[in-house]
Amino acid sequence: MFIKRFLYISALCATATAGMAQTKQPLVWPKVKAETRPWTRWWWMGSAVDQKNIGMLLKKYQQAGFGGVEVTPIYGAVGFENRYVDFLSPKWMEMLKYTSSTAAKLGMGMDMNTGTGWPFGGPQIKTAEAATKLIVQTYKLNPGEIVKEAIRVNDPKQQGIAVLQALVAYDEKGNATDLMSKVDAAGNLNMQPVTSKTEVYAAFAGKTLQKVKRAAPGGEGFTLDHLSKPATDVYLARFANAYKAGKPSVRAYFNDSYEVYGASWSPTMFEEFKKDHGYDLRLHIKELDSKEESETVGRVKSDYRETMSNMLLHNFTQNWTNWAHGLKSITKNQSHGSPGNLLDLYGTVDIPEIETFGSSKFAIPGIRRDSADIRNVDPNPIMLKFAPSAAHVNGKPLVSSETFTWLTEHFKTSYSQCKPEVEQLFLAGVNHVFYHGTTYSPKDVKFPGWLFYASMNMVPDNSLWSHAAGLNGYITRVQSVLQAGKADNEVLMYWPVYDAWSHPKGLEMTLAIHDIDDWLMPTKFYKNALELQKNGYSIDFASDLALSKSAGSKAGVKTSASALYKTLVVPECTLMPNETLQSILKLAQQGATVIFQKLPEGVPGLADLEARRVKQKQILAALKFTDAGSGVKQAIVGFGKVLLSGDLDDALNYASIPAEKLVESGLKFIRRDVNGSKYYYLVNHTAKAIDTRIPLNGKFASVTIMDPQNGAYGLAASSSAQNKTMARVQLQAGEAMILLAGLQAKAALPKWKYLEKATGEIELKNPWNLQFIQGGPVIPTAKKLDKLKSWTDLGDNDAVNFSGTGVYTSTFTVPAKKSGEYVLDLGQVDESARVWINGKEVGILWSIPFKTRVGSFLKTGENTIKVEVDNLMANRIRYMDQNKMEWRKYHEINFVNINYKPFDASNWTPMPSGLIGSVKIVKY
Template structure:
């Protein structure tokens, strides 16, 4: 059995690097007492560590070729590294290991699932699993009649008096194989006549109808199949993709899991659904009936327009109705039965809605944990941050895209918002913690508080390095040379998430998403609202531009859908969307062309009930086709009721009931008019997100600018105490702050790449040690002399020990073994420190490729894995002789390069095998060696300090 682990105490988690509290001539006893005091303080200040506050990971089970011994070993490693849970995702297997494969949901597979969950629990972890293999949902249980469907339309031309000679049957032989059925035949004359002649087609496809006169075009609609198979399917999971729009198909799919699970959940916390990648699935057998029930008219009469790409108003309106119907069917026929199935077994659901053909806000909100996704890398102007152009995807992650998931959670009162994080952040084997840190910070700033790595691959102990690997990066496995220092990065995420899962989100604005403008496009059929297409459906919109401007100005916001507006209420002037949801102060309606009458009516009702509504511009028109003129007239009448008066500064005002509507092209001026204050701290370039707690607020601040920031930032509350919390080190301390006029001004010091948490509360913080601010930097003291370099762990071979008078990359040592090496190297140096005459000392490692663990005089300073590679070390330094040890881990890249140059076969998988970031065959042999090791210069800088305190005035 595996070694049984317990959750690390918060004390250990939060005190990896201690704040420098030591005075210039303090004795070791005094220093140790100060350190103990700081440890106790840190443990008391940080929120409790739970499974969910730790990062989790997707856990690829290749071929489900798993066994108890390796599960024990790997869960032990994952828990030790600081992971809180795994998300099982069975996929294709490795060649040559077929005898180990276990069929998905077989009795053997269920037994190993049960074993995994039990042992994960003993290790302080939890387990989620995808409810299928690969993606999207599908498998051998999906028969053709329940497979993802597509509309097939064939046309025939007829003249008056002629009979159609050919039979009306689907022509594609591949569609004939899957039982394609005829659903409608519509006849259109050149004079505009339309006839439904479906009942004139016999069972054999013969048409028993002929027009008397004129030229006619017949449109025959068939319920076909996409024939898409599950992507990256595992053994026992190969089959057709599910028809998510059909309740019958979904029920049949879930029945397969009922047979395997019974009425139990086998300890699975959440069942998970990946991003909607059901391509070409634009139909379902019951679509005509569902459309008429939901939209109020017969879609068959517009079959010609439905398949048209003409840029006409009627085509655009019809497509909008069609897409709205598809989204509703997905919500009603897939999400509701799926939720019900999981909840009946005391599990929850987790889902990525992006890519779906529906309103993303409503679809994210339909599950227990909405999950977004980062794909590719972002640009951050942090000096020294590596971003190799050859390793960059073409669409950067966008924080506003991520906010669709967090908004859905906030507005429905759900605390957890997850993210599939770091997918293709960089090329295989080249991604560092320093690149990951600002990327995950951007995710946090978007409202996410439950990070999942993408991902970790299960690999048996007997498989040679690098073990089994998934075809898409990140490849953070125990074989990764960075793994020995993984806990440092996980501790950072854990600290941040412990704060971001506390209380409630604190966003004052609601911004309406005009989905009908997105849907009202004549091109195409179903509209998959995808992450990769944000340049088309998101970036050009005024909704996006307005949201981005507001966020940059320092406002916090969530997005709201038409459905959510209907369910909203007003309490004491605040807009409430659910019992556990945060209160929002203002509803903003950005410029849009199309808005349903019901939505505008509800907006006006909310204002009447006491809400403040700011309208950038009234909608021009209603969406859709049915009863168009009647609805247009109703919209016109509603707009006529909106009688605004001039309030000055370009703002027009209408008081109604207990609230009001403001019409303003400049939304920010209207917010100022209403006294809705932005967080002016954003003027410094700092980014932030807030959480509301019982006695105050948390502010999570990030410096992604190219400059160090040392300034006083204003907070929009009056606080009696402000505690600074450093999530990099775990250190805490009472801030230097003043309170006046319902504002709290707090001094912050943040270098590029650093983050900081402010806990501002209405109560005192008795007994807290003050935060030590760094003042008046002295001349940096370079750590010089002879460095002893010993390669401690890695391969393919351990290079010979080195003596270095000048720090340089391992690839420049003139040693081929060092050039090919991936692993850890230990640097040791003894240096002389003049008599200590400063109050604080900061160690700066300079350039590190890629992560470092530091000891000074035998005491661990901590793991420094991102820019800036710095730590306060005053309490460890002593006058005279000092010994510094730095363990540096490099990337896997150089060892993989060496293997490819030597043509050593290490990748041999079924299905997609292994591809590079551009989805082409992977070949590292052409790479240049990646810099590795400690490059320096290593310096120690003396500072004077000033202590934090809070003062207030009226």
């Protein structure tokens, strides 16, 4: 299923610096394949595509280091309607097949959204298959009264659509009586006068009437009922019809985040519910509709939410995945926002996908974070772990991400801002990045080309594009490591979803990224996961279903996909099904160590409640705990044990499961296992440089330092004693590093050159010649600069308005080149730089700290330097808006700013551009 064209990572490392020569050296970096490189969501506006532009653009993407595209058709640009191609039409299929074959020739892959815009829906979805909602109407009766009016839905929009599914009378004591058999076809209720105050509840299966958001031509229509298998089958049948003339070669079919608003029902809900829980939900419509925050209401709603989860899992997610497998393809799914168990939904598809929305705050000095240019939605590191956890637990090799959505305001996103954000994804377990994204734009559309309103504009018209290989090369190197071997996390943590489902507020519960303040962050689960990760433990999350399929042994807990964890941690939770409790204790019986922070207090749901409560108490009473010291209690269970401690660190220490103490240095990490050797991906998101010896858990024969910023590598200074290995690392704020802790010695590798004491510096004080070579709206005249300052401060309006590339050249003198190392420090760069010294390319410096080793490029006496700088698109867009130049004209939402208001850059302050301040070379 995956593209088999492999290239060596050394092709990406041609600019490796610091004398870490890679020629004639053993290959250290893993091989590169299409999936190792970053991919991008490729928006086809109006599907107004043609073969000439598809081929031209794919070649540009490949040359910039992209590994593949994900075709997602959306609404189109005004004035180009004659180019639109209807979704799944013969012409559209021709374009898709051409895209796939052209990408394959370029060593790239192609994914495809199984629809247009989002969520799934279209013209094949008629009212019967459309997203459904529960509509409840009540009739209040006094003694002696009957319901005189016909039982029909009141909402005019639902008349003729909504179907009565239940009619129940509740007397003053709460006794429920089913009245459905007394309703005739016209809705008339044949009933006797009531003898006490009574409420009659009518439950209708209505329709949300939501249509596909941002639909492309040929994709307009109602949103699908994701809880219905027949509706899903109808939806997918349109693709089968379109494929009769030939199946396209699609690696993965994609489904975006669940944004089916108000879809609280499906016509078969009552039947599915009774199958799941054994009682009739029709007799509990009052509780389901209630706004009371009572225990009974919460229990009914928990059961309802569990059934909804099961329906989404089996009728849509598994059904859709089976369909894709039948086409020899795989699925890629964003489960967040779904009304279901996220871990099970993520774990059912082939590539679970998380997303980032908004930007995070990092302590890295110099990183720009203007409050006017960001969304107040920070990507959460624990939320980001749900998709990777499901992948690791269920044996899925790839975890993708929709990356950089609304990272900053349009045209202001720098690669420096992208770097820590994507690193946060890597640290969570993502290893297959998708940019959000790239808009198809034909050659004849002038700057800035066609743009999708939510995109970070990773397009050839972006003034940063000529340096895209810098960011893409970094992502490729990191992903080559994070796709190698298997995840190496020692702690499996139970996610108590029933505590969330049992909340009586609301009806359906969509577990969305933007709502984690409600369903995730207040929980003990969240606080414990955050604390354990901070203390150096590597964690994955497990669902009830995953635990039911796992096995225990003295080695730990092994999932059905053979992922092995040293222990299972059950954080404090209130409600746990007896089946889950028995699955957990079975792991201990088989030999595993299980840690409870607190024993569960009860069971979720309503059916057979007292019997299940009694059973749970019996199960827990069988655990005979003794005091093990250090605040830990222990119960021997079969061949294993159950530990009970309010402090999970104490319990993990007692169980001899060590944390990685390297986090005490301030570094963040994620670990991969390759046949016993370990990759450590390290990131310095602190405000300070780190130069220290860090401990690694395990005894290793050698430690190789691998620099993902440029591809350099060398043997670290390291030593092993007992079961620890100490390795020296040096990272500037904002830098990352990979350690390969190997079981075998790497004697053939060069030693890593550490930067010891700084012995002086050479400030580049000679004048700089600045020539602007590409961009617009007008190429500014050349400048001679005695002092480096922003292009916006040169006294030239053309330079103020300019977005593009400027080239600086100068000379400097090295009095007498000595042994040791020399580091070029460009200082403030807005926004990205490519450097040559003495005619040889040093590399792309695209992120903070804008430093690189240059000793091998220098010579005694006069040296030349050339620095090519790209700035942001912002200043040119500002100029265009100030001059009322029309560049945004799209159907539907047109083009909005980060707060979803009409976009206008005319009042922006010009963004700093170019080299600013001093440039120096530091001697070590």
